[in-house]
Amino acid sequence: MSSEIKADKWSPASGTAGTIGDSGDTFTVPTGVGLTVTDEVKTNKISPASGTAFTMGDSGDTFTVPSGVTFTNNGTATGFGDTSEYVKIANVNGTNSVGDVSINDCFSTTYRTYLVTFQFENDRNGNQVWLRWQKDDDTTYSGSNYRYACHQTNDSGGTSTRVATGDSKWLMCGGTAGGNTAVFGGIFGFMYVHNPYTIATGEAGAGSIYRVGWNAQYNEYSDSGEVVNSVATGMLEQNSTAVAGLRFLPSANYVAKRNVTVWGLKEY
Amino acid sequence: MTKRQIWSPETGTIERDMTVEEQAEFDARQTAWNSDAEKLKRIKEIRLKKLKETDWWVYRGNMTSEQSSWRQSLRDIPTTFSASDYDALLEMEGDIPNRKLKHSIWSKP
Numbered sequence: 356m357s358s359e360i361k362a363d364k365w366s367p368a369s370g371t372a373g374t375i376g377d378s379g380d381t382f383t384v385p386t387g388v389g390l391t392v393t394d395e396v397k398t399n400k401i402s403p404a405s406g407t408a409f410t411m412g413d414s415g416d417t418f419t420v421p422s423g424v425t426f427t428n429n430g431t432a433t434g435f436g437d438t439s440e441y442v443k444i445a446n447v448n449g450t451n452s453v454g455d456v457s458i459n460d461c462f463s464t465t466y467r468t469y470l471v472t473f474q475f476e477n478d479r480n481g482n483q484v485w486l487r488w489q490k491d492d493d494t495t496y497s498g499s500n501y502r503y504a505c506h507q508t509n510d511s512g513g514t515s516t517r518v519a520t521g522d523s524k525w526l527m528c529g530g531t532a533g534g535n536t537a538v539f540g541g542i543f544g545f546m547y548v549h550n551p552y553t554i555a556t557g558e559a560g561a562g563s564i565y566r567v568g569w570n571a572q573y574n575e576y577s578d579s580g581e582v583v584n585s586v587a588t589g590m591l592e593q594n595s596t597a598v599a600g601l602r603f604l605p606s607a608n609y610v611a612k613r614n615v616t617v618w619g620l621k622e623y
Numbered sequence: 624m625t626k627r628q629i630w631s632p633e634t635g636t637i638e639r640d641m642t643v644e645e646q647a648e649f650d651a652r653q654t655a656w657n658s659d660a661e662k663l664k665r666i667k668e669i670r671l672k673k674l675k676e677t678d679w680w681v682y683r684g685n686m687t688s689e690q691s692s693w694r695q696s697l698r699d700i701p702t703t704f705s706a707s708d709y710d711a712l713l714e715m716e717g718d719i720p721n722r723k724l725k726h727s728i729w730s731k732p
Contacts (some may be wrong), residue, residue: 461632
C-alpha cells in the first residue's frame with residue numbers, strides 16, 4: 356500500500372456503508388486543511404484540538420436548539436441573553452426553639468436588590484416577630500432609626516396600620532398564632548431589600564440619610580385566628596455604615612418553625 | 624444558655640449558645656415584653672382596634688347608650704384598671720380560630 360492515496364472521491368466498495376479505520380486508529384486533519392460536512396455529524400464529544408478554547412461558528416451564524424431538546428449546563432454559562440435572575444445566597448430553617456435567627460453578611464456590593472422569603476411561627480401564642488438589620492460585624496442596628504409604614508387588612512375587612520418613626524426595630528406584626536402544630540401560624544411572605552450595602556454616590560438610592568429600604572407583603576395569622584394581609588415599607592435612617600445582614604427575632608420567648616431564604620437579584 | 628441560629632458565608636448554618644452579651648439582650652427583651660408599660664401598650668393597641676372597628680356606629684349617628692358607654696369604657700381603661708389587671712385584660716380563651724380575649728370589657732354590646 357502506498358503512503359499516500361490520491362483520489363477525488365471515496366465510495367463504499369459495495370452497498371451504501373463505508374468505514375474508515377478500526378478501533379484505536381487516529382486520523383488527523385492537519386492545520387490549514389478544511390473539513391466540510393454538509394449534513395449531520397454524530398459524535399459523543401467535541402473538544403479543543405489544542406489548548407482549552409473551542410469556538411463555534413463565526414459572527415452572524417445562528418445555532419438553534421430545536422423544540423424538545425434539553426440543553427444542560429453543569430458548568431458556568433455567561434452572556435446568555437439579557438434576562439435577570441435570582442441567585443440564592445442563604446437559607447436557614449428549622450423547627451426547634453431558638454432565641455433568634457440571623458443571616459450574616461448576605462448583602463454585599465454584588466447586588467443592589469435582594470429578595471427575602473420567610474415563614475415564621477413563634478413557640479407560643481401572642482408574641483410578635485421583629486426584624487433588625489445587621490452591620491458588617493454582625494451586631495444589629497438597634498438605635499431609634501427604623502421608619503416604617505404597614506397597612507393591614509384582616510379577613511373581616513377591618514383595616515389597621517402599624518407605623519413608626521424612630522423605632523428600634525421593624526415590628527412586623529401583632530401577636531401571632533404560635534406553638535400550635537394544628538395551624539399554620541405566625542407570618543409568611545416576602546420582601547425586597549434595596550441598596551443595603553455600599554453603593555456609588557449618585558446612583559439611585561445613594562442618599563445621605565438612609566441606607567437600606569424595604570418593601571414587603573406577608574400574611575399574619577394572628578393569635579385570635581384572623582388572617583391578616585400586611586403590606587409594608589420601611590427605611591433605616593442612617594447612612595454611615597453598610598447593612599450586611601438581617602436578624603429575625605420574637606418579641607419574647609422563642610422562634611420555633613422558620614424558613615428564610617435570601618436571593619440576590621442579578622441585573623444585566 | 625439560649626440558642627441562636629446563624630448563617631454566614633464562612634460557616635453555612637450553625638446553632639450556637641448566645642454569648643453573655645447576647646443572652647443579656649435576650650433576657651432584657653423578655654423583661655421588657657413582660658413589663659407593665661409594654662402590656663399597657665398592647666392593651667392600647669387592642670383598644671384602638673376595637674374603637675376603629677366600631678367607628679361606623681359613630682358615623683351612623685344613632686349610637687345606643689350601651690354602645691356609647693362601651694366605647695367610653697374602652698377609653699377609660701388606663702384610669703379604670705391598674706397594672707395588676709393587665710394580665711387579665713390580655714388573657715385569651717378558646718382555641719384558634721375561635722380564640723378571643725377573655726375579659727368582658729372587650730365584648731361589644
